[in-house]
Amino acid sequence: MAKRSARRTSLASLAEELGVSRTTVSNAYNHPEQLSEDLRVRILDTAERLGYPGPDPAARSLRMKRVGSIGVLVTEHLAYAFEDMASVDFLAGLAEACIGFQTTLTLVPVGPTATNPSAALQLVNSAVVDGFVVYSVAKNDPYLEATHTRGLPTVVCDQPIDDNRFPFVGIDEGGAIAPAAQALVDAGHRHIGILCLRLCITDNDGLVTPERVEDAQHHVQQARVQGALRVFANAGIATHTIPIIERHTNTPEATYAAAKELLTNYPDITAILCTADTMALSAMQYAHDHGMSIPKDLSITGFDGIREARMRGIATVVQPNRAKGEYAGHTLMHMIDGEYYDDKTTLDVAFHPGTTIGPPRRR
Structure with a gap:
């Protein structure tokens, strides 16, 4: 028998095929601990045979009132986030913090040059996210103001340090x-x-x-x-x-x-x-x-x-670039869950003496 297309197979039709409720099918994907291993395997095997891709993430976000992603606002071009190793370490820490929360990262690169407030608001409002980590922006930056206007949970990392509207994580x-x-x-x-x-x-x-x-x-x-x-x-x-x-x-x-x-x-x-x-x-x-x-x-x-x-x-x-990312991420995830944060966290640094310092050359 030909494999049915994913377009024709829905959660409801899969449940009917298996003779179980739609909730049981949903639990196989979202709450596997509530099903026996045999039942979950049978559901997943049948879904694969019928071409069912899994619950619609958009529908799930509507039910959960969550998008399942956090926005990272960076004031550099997109390539910078993958080329600058300090930023790479920070993003790795942020990704580590997302483990266990069923969420993804959405990069929102705004570039190093400021824009007008309406353009900033449009870009920030177009980000489909549950909250923002603002990574190193100027004081009174229009994108920071747009983030505040958006009203989602937000954590500032590195700068500005003196904006009391947001929790902050950085160093001295x-x-x-x-x-x-x-x-x-x-x-x-x-x-x-x-x-x-x-x-x-x-x-x-x-x-x-x-x-x-x-x-x-x-x-x-x-x-x-x-x-x-x-x-x-x-x-x-x-x-x-x-x-x-x-x-x-x-x-x-x-x-x-x-x-x-x-x-x-x-x-x-x-x-x-x-x-x-x-x-x-x-x-x-x-x-x-x-x-x-x-x-x-x-x-x-x-x-x-x-x-x-x-x-x-x-x-x-x-x-501690990676630790900054982890701390910012954990703080934001707890804020998204409804907890309140307004603290400023300062992490420790260390000096690595290296081999590039010597006495001045003779003049």
């Missing part, structure tokens, strides 16, 4: 970078440059003014830069002599260009403090391409603790 960014900055000072460096990622929504690929740091909308980069400058100032280094080069997008091409700009325009620099491992890796590559030895000619520090940076010996701040 300014305190976390201090050991890296101090390690450069202790090695004897006084001619230091800083490479950072975007501080504001508006583009700036180049030198950073003190005013831009002070008025930054991206708390993570602002706090790392300011935390490093405090250490340097305490060591007697005039912070106005420390060049800071910014890049709006975190791509290998952009960060390599930042290292080139810094070392070309400030040849006396003996050390570079980077606010991300991606920038430190690019600085290492630029130095290698131009015959510089690390750390004999140039010392470099990073931030994030991604696997590639640690394997290449970069002195870096190791932050």
Whole structure:
């Protein structure tokens, strides 16, 4: 007999074929513990023979008043979520948190450039999700405001840290970078440059003014830069002599260009403090391409603790990217279940000394 198409086989017709109730068929998929193993196998075998694909997930979501997915709002292009290892680790932790909750992840990439509020609201409202994890957006970002307007359970990770409308999980960014900055000072460096990622929504690929740091909308980069400058100032280094080069997008091409700009325009620099491992890796590559030895000619520090940076010996701040994802995910799942959260959680970091810090070269 020819196999029936899935289009013609419904849950009701499958139940009729088996001589059981529709609830029993549904339980075979959604609550297998309520059936004997023999009955469940018979139902699934018959469903396969008749071409029945299983309960309609849309109908199930209507009954359960759940979609079965959580949205991850990221302010980078979609490819970034799979290429930047700090983001990959974070998403892995978030996925781990979803185990046992019968839910999926929906990535909502909004890009690094702000848009108008109506476009942001349209994109956020189109996401079919039960709640959001907002991963590192600027203060007063239109997508963050659109998420708040949507009214679903939401957890903010990394930034903004001072928005009391949402629970928060992150690290003490300014305190976390201090050991890296101090390690450069202790090695004897006084001619230091800083490479950072975007501080504001508006583009700036180049030198950073003190005013831009002070008025930054991206708390993570602002706090790392300011935390490093405090250490340097305490060591007697005039912070106005420390060049800071910014890049709006975190791509290998952009960060390599930042290292080139810094070392070309400030040849006396003996050390570079980077606010991300991606920038430190690019600085290492630029130095290698131009015959510089690390750390004999140039010392470099990073931030994030991604696997590639640690394997290449970069002195870096190791932050718990995977643990952040897990914590944010668990918090959101409990909020979706009706629990209330409004706390700010700060996770611990560690400094990995690596092999990229040495005494300054002789002038």
